Amino acid sequence: MNRLVCPFCGARELEEFLFHKTLPEAGASEYSAVYERTNRLDDSLEHWQHVHGCRAWLEVRRNPSSGDVLEIRMIGGGRN
Amino acid sequence: MSAASPRYSAWSLLRARLAGEGFWQPLWSGARLKDGYDVVVVGAGGHGLATAYHLARDHGIKRVAVLEKRLVGYGNVGRNTTIVRSNYLLPENHYFYEDSLRRWERLSRDLNYNVMYSPRGVLDLALSDGEMIGLARRGNAMRLAGIDAELLDRPGVMKFAPELAAAGPRRFDIVGGLLQPRGGTVRHDAVAWGYARAASALGVDIIEDCEVQGVRTAAGVATGVETTRGFVGAGRIVFAVAGHTGAVGRMLGLNLPVETHLLQAMVTEPIKPLIGSVLIYVPPHGEVYVTQSDRGGVVMGGFLDGFPSYTREGQWYRLEDVVGAAVALLPQIASLRILRHWAGTNDMTMDGSFIIDRLRHDNVFLNGGWCYGGFKAIPASGAACATFVATGTAPDLIRAHNLGRFASGHLLDERGGGPFPVRQ
Numbered sequence: 143m144n145r146l147v148c149p150f151c152g153a154r155e156l157e158e159f160l161f162h163k164t165l166p167e168a169g170a171s172e173y174s175a176v177y178e179r180t181n182r183l184d185d186s187l188e189h190w191q192h193v194h195g196c197r198a199w200l201e202v203r204r205n206p207s208s209g210d211v212l213e214i215r216m217i218g219g220g221r222n
Numbered sequence: 223m224s225a226a227s228p229r230y231s232a233w234s235l236l237r238a239r240l241a242g243e244g245f246w247q248p249l250w251s252g253a254r255l256k257d258g259y260d261v262v263v264v265g266a267g268g269h270g271l272a273t274a275y276h277l278a279r280d281h282g283i284k285r286v287a288v289l290e291k292r293l294v295g296y297g298n299v300g301r302n303t304t305i306v307r308s309n310y311l312l313p314e315n316h317y318f319y320e321d322s323l324r325r326w327e328r329l330s331r332d333l334n335y336n337v338m339y340s341p342r343g344v345l346d347l348a349l350s351d352g353e354m355i356g357l358a359r360r361g362n363a364m365r366l367a368g369i370d371a372e373l374l375d376r377p378g379v380m381k382f383a384p385e386l387a388a389a390g391p392r393r394f395d396i397v398g399g400l401l402q403p404r405g406g407t408v409r410h411d412a413v414a415w416g417y418a419r420a421a422s423a424l425g426v427d428i429i430e431d432c433e434v435q436g437v438r439t440a441a442g443v444a445t446g447v448e449t450t451r452g453f454v455g456a457g458r459i460v461f462a463v464a465g466h467t468g469a470v471g472r473m474l475g476l477n478l479p480v481e482t483h484l485l486q487a488m489v490t491e492p493i494k495p496l497i498g499s500v501l502i503y504v505p506p507h508g509e510v511y512v513t514q515s516d517r518g519g520v521v522m523g524g525f526l527d528g529f530p531s532y533t534r535e536g537q538w539y540r541l542e543d544v545v546g547a548a549v550a551l552l553p554q555i556a557s558l559r560i561l562r563h564w565a566g567t568n569d570m571t572m573d574g575s576f577i578i579d580r581l582r583h584d585n586v587f588l589n590g591g592w593c594y595g596g597f598k599a600i601p602a603s604g605a606a607c608a609t610f611v612a613t614g615t616a617p618d619l620i621r622a623h624n625l626g627r628f629a630s631g632h633l634l635d636e637r638g639g640g641p642f643p644v645r646q
Binding site (some may be wrong): 143144155156157160161163164167170171173174176177178179181182186188189190207208209219 | 480481528538644
């Protein structure tokens, strides 16, 4: 994995993006959302930001074992 | 089994010379997997092997197995920058790492195996007055605990590490540094081999190519592990699989306060002796630690790639960051070629400190969450974890490093970075 496809800017070097946080499962407690991780080997849902590009906040679903990006979209999915 | 590898001494080396190749035997025997053990340790890295060694040596538990998915020392014990030090700020951490450093000092004798402990000094550098204040605070905390720490001014730094003085004018000049003279390096592979040999001599079964895939339970107690070679019964189970601790959580249906990140290291072609100590610089102007190996290669490491990954494929931009910071410190090395670079999977916890605690069941133990601090911790971790497993009570050295600290608020946040694994 060395590039991400920004929904606004297209494929860009990974260096342009900043990983922020792994997202908790739906219904996780507040404690769990802050301190615990599901740590699935093949599926990770994360918040990234295209900091050196359009600065959009992105929701990225990746496979952390293979590096494949499964899904990438703007947080909330709407226009901005 | 102890016949596998004879005791080493000057006399045995002489005999080896006379006997030719026939003298050298495998360091640990090809043990056959039994149906059950008193303790099954999962992971034949530094922590797993050290735990097994101390269980057998200190607590007389003879039926111990170490199960390894791949090979002895395949994981992080062979993927680090070999630095050992105890220059931590928080008492819970510096007392533990100091215990470890004292064990490193005598480990070659204890294991009867030369782990090449080299107390060449660990020097943390400051490029601003603010950083000097931070180093002074850390040094004072260490000295209060009886740990060696010397605050050096600029001339002191240049006297101790003249290779830095040769660098010429700098954009950010060196203001001073914090020196731990007893810190240094240890030959990492020798640590894995030495512990494996010593544990094997005490009757521990080291089983390679045996992946643990699940834990079998009955009436709320773990009864053994499911492996690729079938079920293995266990009175107690220890997981020492740092880098993949999250997967252990999955196995037991738990979300754990760890996240797996990649950390890279790299080594250049060998050159004549240049760097006489361990040089460390931490942010804001980059992050790098540089040593020179006994073979002459300049070994460098830096900070995390920046996102969760199990791939062991380091990102090019981070390699550039680390090398750039190293060249800023030592412009002399700018023309060297990098021979190898590699990435290891790190368990990053929510406070940057490790976890040794029970995991879900009374007889299942977790030794993990080592962040950047795994290699240097091996001797103390093995001894403390073995005591915990054998007696059922966590020794004082690791009592604060429990799993419950995240819920109770007693975090051991060395850097003060908040609950973000990527920022530890």
